[in-house]
Amino acid sequence: MPDVDLFIPCFVDQLFPQTAMNMVKVLEAVGCEVHYNGNQTCCGQPAYNAGYKAESCQVATKFLNDFPNEPGRYIVSPSASCVGMVRGSYAELFEGTKDQNRYFGVQRRIFEMTEFLVDVLGVKRIEGAQLTGKYTYHDSCAALRECGIKEAPRTLLDSVQGLERLEMLENETCCGFGGTFAVKFEAISVAMAEQKVENALATGAEYLVSTDTSCLMHLDAYIRRYDKPIRTLHVADVLASGW
Incomplete structure (x- = not known):
């Protein structure tokens, strides 16, 4: 049974919580053990895109702290935008820092929901949908x-x-x-x-x-x-x- 840590983006949490709950429903239906850290906040993308690199790095560091760095444990999100931020833009934020290797671990384990289902788990359909x-x-x-x-x-x-x-x-x-x-x-x-x-x-x-x-x-x-x-x-x- 895959262990999945949910990353629910701030705007989904505040404006579209039902979408987050539906993702949980789907993940559990395919046999995932789902975990949620209620202390999580933002990936830092708004600050990063606005040019506030130092501030976004603070948020990104909190992101790394919010998710266990354990092999075989996945991070799954209903937002490709936020996943792209973590996978790609964090490379600039953590380059040459003490957290770079920790970031690489997160980079390998974070997925958008559909790519996780199809490309990682090999699920091609959700029964009953x-x-x-x-x-x-x-x-x-x-x-x-x-x-x-x-x-x-x-x-x-x-x-x-x-x-x-x-x-x-x-x-x-x-x-x-x-x-x-x-x-x-x-x-x-x-x-x-x-x-x-x-x-x-x-x-x-x-x-x-x-x-x-x-x-x-x-x-x-x-x-x-x-x-x-x-x-x-x-x-x-x-x-x-x-x-």
């Missing part, structure tokens, strides 16, 4: 470019009973969120969201699905603002449906 309708998939920048995740979420989603995939145009194009980018460059960010949503709608899909709640939060704001007939769902929410 059922959702009737058509979906289109958004490849988040972090999942695709930082983590190399493309087929794993599609493999799992395509196995859900009643669900049909319709690929949209430019599915690998950024949604426009980008953290503080959406605040600093609002007009560009909204225009990118509009393009993504319109491409999704053009497929006839009822659901817009992704590995990243941050992207979905941004797209859902546009959808709600303009009353568009499509619903955003995280992969974990789909896989936990119907059982």
Whole structure:
């Protein structure tokens, strides 16, 4: 039985706790022993992206302290963005420091949920998962470019009973969120969201699905603002449906 430490990003914890609980449901269904350290906070990405390297390093050091550095014990998150931060950007923060080797241990053990299920455990379907309708998939920048995740979420989603995939145009194009980018460059960010949503709608899909709640939060704001007939769902929410 794999030991899994949950890393629940701060925005998921505060805004989408049900997605986190659905990930727990899915992981336990495939036989994982799930652990959660309630002292965990943020991976440090907001500070890092804003150029506050020293402050983000403090948060990153806390991240290392929050997760046991034990071989065979995995760290799994419902956010490819945060996983990409830990895997990639921490290399700069801890380069040449006393914590570098400890970081390497974490780097090898942290996974986004779908890649963990498919690539580590070899799980290709979640028994009982059922959702009737058509979906289109958004490849988040972090999942695709930082983590190399493309087929794993599609493999799992395509196995859900009643669900049909319709690929949209430019599915690998950024949604426009980008953290503080959406605040600093609002007009560009909204225009990118509009393009993504319109491409999704053009497929006839009822659901817009992704590995990243941050992207979905941004797209859902546009959808709600303009009353568009499509619903955003995280992969974990789909896989936990119907059982």
